[in-house]
Amino acid sequence: MGRRSILGSYPAEDPMEQLTGPDMAARSTSELRWTNRQIRPPWAEVLLLSTGIVILTVWSPWSIVLASFIATAFLIVLTRTGALEVKGIETGKWTEVSSPDLVCQVSDGVLACRGIGGTRYVTAMRLERASAILHGSLGKLTRAMMTEHGVSILVSLRRQKPSKIIDDSIITPTIERYLDSKTHEQVVTYFKQRGDLWRSNLVILGHVREESAIRPFEASLKGAIPEPRFKRLDPKDLAKRLRAWDLWKDAPRFYATGEELAEWVVQMPSELSAEVGSNVPGEFLAPIRPRTEEYTLGEVLNPETLLTGPPAGLSRTDIESGLLVCGGQWRQRCHVLMLLINRLLDDGKRVLILSNREEALDLTRLSEESVGIILGRDFILNPVDAEGMPRDQYVAHLKTALEPLADTDLSAAADLELALNRAVALGNSTVADVAFSEGDDVGGHTRGPPGSQPSKRSKDGMEAIRILQEGSGGKAFYGHQTIPTARIVEHRLTVVQMALGSLPLEMFAWELMSTKLLGTEADKDAVVILDCPENLRVRKVGRYRKRAPISERALKDLCRRGPLVISVGQPSDLPPNVIDGLSSCISLRLRDSDDIRVAADILGLNVVGSGIHSKQRRSPRESSYLRVLEPGVVLMSHEEAKTCIPLKLDPEPVLESGEGYRAFEAEHNVTPDDSDVPRTLINRVAGKDTEAAVKVLRLLQRYEPLTEESVYRFLNASGDEEVDVQAVLMRLERSSLILRGHETHGGTSYTNFRVTMKGTMALRQIEEVSVEG
Numbered sequence: 001m002g003r004r005s006i007l008g009s010y011p012a013e014d015p016m017e018q019l020t021g022p023d024m025a026a027r028s029t030s031e032l033r034w035t036n037r038q039i040r041p042p043w044a045e046v047l048l049l050s051t052g053i054v055i056l057t058v059w060s061p062w063s064i065v066l067a068s069f070i071a072t073a074f075l076i077v078l079t080r081t082g083a084l085e086v087k088g089i090e091t092g093k094w095t096e097v098s099s100p101d102l103v104c105q106v107s108d109g110v111l112a113c114r115g116i117g118g119t120r121y122v123t124a125m126r127l128e129r130a131s132a133i134l135h136g137s138l139g140k141l142t143r144a145m146m147t148e149h150g151v152s153i154l155v156s157l158r159r160q161k162p163s164k165i166i167d168d169s170i171i172t173p174t175i176e177r178y179l180d181s182k183t184h185e186q187v188v189t190y191f192k193q194r195g196d197l198w199r200s201n202l203v204i205l206g207h208v209r210e211e212s213a214i215r216p217f218e219a220s221l222k223g224a225i226p227e228p229r230f231k232r233l234d235p236k237d238l239a240k241r242l243r244a245w246d247l248w249k250d251a252p253r254f255y256a257t258g259e260e261l262a263e264w265v266v267q268m269p270s271e272l273s274a275e276v277g278s279n280v281p282g283e284f285l286a287p288i289r290p291r292t293e294e295y296t297l298g299e300v301l302n303p304e305t306l307l308t309g310p311p312a313g314l315s316r317t318d319i320e321s322g323l324l325v326c327g328g329q330w331r332q333r334c335h336v337l338m339l340l341i342n343r344l345l346d347d348g349k350r351v352l353i354l355s356n357r358e359e360a361l362d363l364t365r366l367s368e369e370s371v372g373i374i375l376g377r378d379f380i381l382n383p384v385d386a387e388g389m390p391r392d393q394y395v396a397h398l399k400t401a402l403e404p405l406a407d408t409d410l411s412a413a414a415d416l417e418l419a420l421n422r423a424v425a426l427g428n429s430t431v432a433d434v435a436f437s438e439g440d441d442v443g444g445h446t447r448g449p450p451g452s453q454p455s456k457r458s459k460d461g462m463e464a465i466r467i468l469q470e471g472s473g474g475k476a477f478y479g480h481q482t483i484p485t486a487r488i489v490e491h492r493l494t495v496v497q498m499a500l501g502s503l504p505l506e507m508f509a510w511e512l513m514s515t516k517l518l519g520t521e522a523d524k525d526a527v528v529i530l531d532c533p534e535n536l537r538v539r540k541v542g543r544y545r546k547r548a549p550i551s552e553r554a555l556k557d558l559c560r561r562g563p564l565v566i567s568v569g570q571p572s573d574l575p576p577n578v579i580d581g582l583s584s585c586i587s588l589r590l591r592d593s594d595d596i597r598v599a600a601d602i603l604g605l606n607v608v609g610s611g612i613h614s615k616q617r618r619s620p621r622e623s624s625y626l627r628v629l630e631p632g633v634v635l636m637s638h639e640e641a642k643t644c645i646p647l648k649l650d651p652e653p654v655l656e657s658g659e660g661y662r663a664f665e666a667e668h669n670v671t672p673d674d675s676d677v678p679r680t681l682i683n684r685v686a687g688k689d690t691e692a693a694v695k696v697l698r699l700l701q702r703y704e705p706l707t708e709e710s711v712y713r714f715l716n717a718s719g720d721e722e723v724d725v726q727a728v729l730m731r732l733e734r735s736s737l738i739l740r741g742h743e744t745h746g747g748t749s750y751t752n753f754r755v756t757m758k759g760t761m762a763l764r765q766i767e768e769v770s771v772e773g
Helices: 043-059 061-091 138-144 163-168 173-180 184-192 211-224 235-244 258-264 270-276 316-320 330-346 358-366 391-401 414-426 456-470 485-490 503-518 542-561 576-580 593-602 621-627 681-703 708-717 725-734 757-772
Strands: 103-107 110-115 118-127 150-160 197-208 230-232 254-257 295-301 308-314 323-326 350-355 370-374 493-497 526-531 564-568 584-587 633-637 645-649 738-745 748-755
Touching (some): 043 061, 110 235, 118 235, 138 150, 163 173, 197 211, 197 258, 211 230, 254 258, 295 330, 295 633, 323 593, 330 350, 330 358, 350 358, 350 485, 358 370, 358 493, 391 414, 391 503, 414 456, 485 493, 542 564, 584 593, 593 621, 681 708, 681 725, 681 738, 708 725, 725 738
Parallel strands (some): 350 493
Antiparallel strands (some): 110 118, 118 230, 150 197, 197 254, 295 645, 738 748
16 A cells, blocks of 8 residues: 555556556547548458468369359350340330430530430539538538429438448548547447448439530539539430439449538438438428428429429418418418418318408409308397307306406406306397396396495496497397308308407407307318407507417317418417417518517528528528518418428419409398297297207196206206206296296205296197197
């Protein structure tokens, strides 16, 4: 043991004396550095094979003779087989063709190929020897190439063992010594982290229309990939290769890691991503192979050359998961909507458009089977008609919709909720039937004996109801609903104008219409288009910002119902959670900085990072592109695209000639005719719940008096679980067919019901009608 000191024990032996020699180096990085990527011929293997043959000849000469005999016999068999095949072909029936499919002719050092589509000029470049650093980007080449040029980029990949580059000494000595010091598993891990080691080569084939375009093609290639060792293939050699369909023969090969290839082959087909690692596009993505689109809207616009490419658009999934159309003026957004509506109608879909603009009614001229509806003139929207939606859910939505009119939070307005509940339960009521109690008027002023006073918020809500009856909203909301919402959705194309001249009224109308749409059946063939929906544009209106969660809930409910399209001029008006609920986006020109910031996030432009095509760039180039978008040009993103696609829209569809719009005709109303449906007293009182009302009257006639809970249990036992018992009892009581009473048992008061003489007579009327039928 060494001698102790205040700094600790001395080592028993000096470790410096144990070193056999100096073998130290300072390295700033362990990244792979190449001195030569060239794949050298395996001279060691050739030398080993030659030595083995010489030894075998000296040791056993007869083995050479035997091997020669076997090889000769094999060649004879192959020759004989080929001769038999040729003889069989010669005896077959052949038809002479005037010219082959592909004719290659070399003239003045230029290869011209003639086939289907006329004469084309072909040139090919191959990389003879790659530099230590792979310069340029094949992705940049595909973006910068003129779309009228046909180009084939052939890149081969074959996985290699890491030991090959270590044995061939084609990496820097420092990295080679670093790898020599590692175990085999560590070396494998080293290359795995860099995407493995690959043997690769590159051949680029150009296909141009004019002979003069060959030099610009080669210049574009060398500009995008400034490798000094590119060599142009001899035209005669290229012609032979094209005839034999063999462009790979004798192609020089080089080493590269997967990480390098991922940088070099950026924006090439995605099949390579599984092999060489994922990549982030450095620009707007003009797809090389477009997906199958059900709803084509235009052609892809090359962001570098501004030339058009293949058609592109949206799929059914994009529409079903929600689409946002934003930016531009209304007429420009209407261009997008018209194209989309045409494609939807051709696909057999039905389209419902809700808009505040009068010009939206012109969209009815897109189809002969379309109708237009103006709220307040052709259409009354009854707020207390649930239209089949469960009463408790509908009343909750209705109370929330009244908040913009009342300009207050009505969540704690219990008296208002009870009043709405009673009015909705009547089934055939209007806003005039909303009252705090049986003796109250619409304004909430008690006409009966004094009792507990409603809260201030409930009174504010009742004032909002009064606006819907006596105020400016009366023409749109006071009265029985003239057109059921389910019938509106059934038309092939329906346009509903929601303009009322007041923002609170329009917000209420949008909220109420959205609620009634939720009461219809879910249908993937019914597409709803919301043009500037006021109930969702709450982000910039100070007093409505707290309604963002309500807007988010409305969007989710509508998306669950069926396909949804939202069109707004300024996307920053929508709450963030509403935007997150839409999976696809089409953006037109934007000018406001807030709108551009929101759109950049939706379109996936924030992932673009110094140079035009660098992945590290944080540049305003994309936002400036949004500011200068020309009419007819949009940016489109969907779930399958990593970033947005520039798109040149198709021309606007031609509208049918005519003036005005096709109004919803009277025969579309579903009010039953008196001659077809027996109109008994119970029919008029209970409506669609006539059968349940008859059961309740018969129960009370036999077992009276019964409490509400008892009636519910009887109906539940008979299989009528979905009947709103409270609503049925309220309608029968209001029409004096039953009578409410009270009884006390054990000090507890119970509310019960008895059938009246009028109710007994109504039952007899039902029996007489059924006998006559």
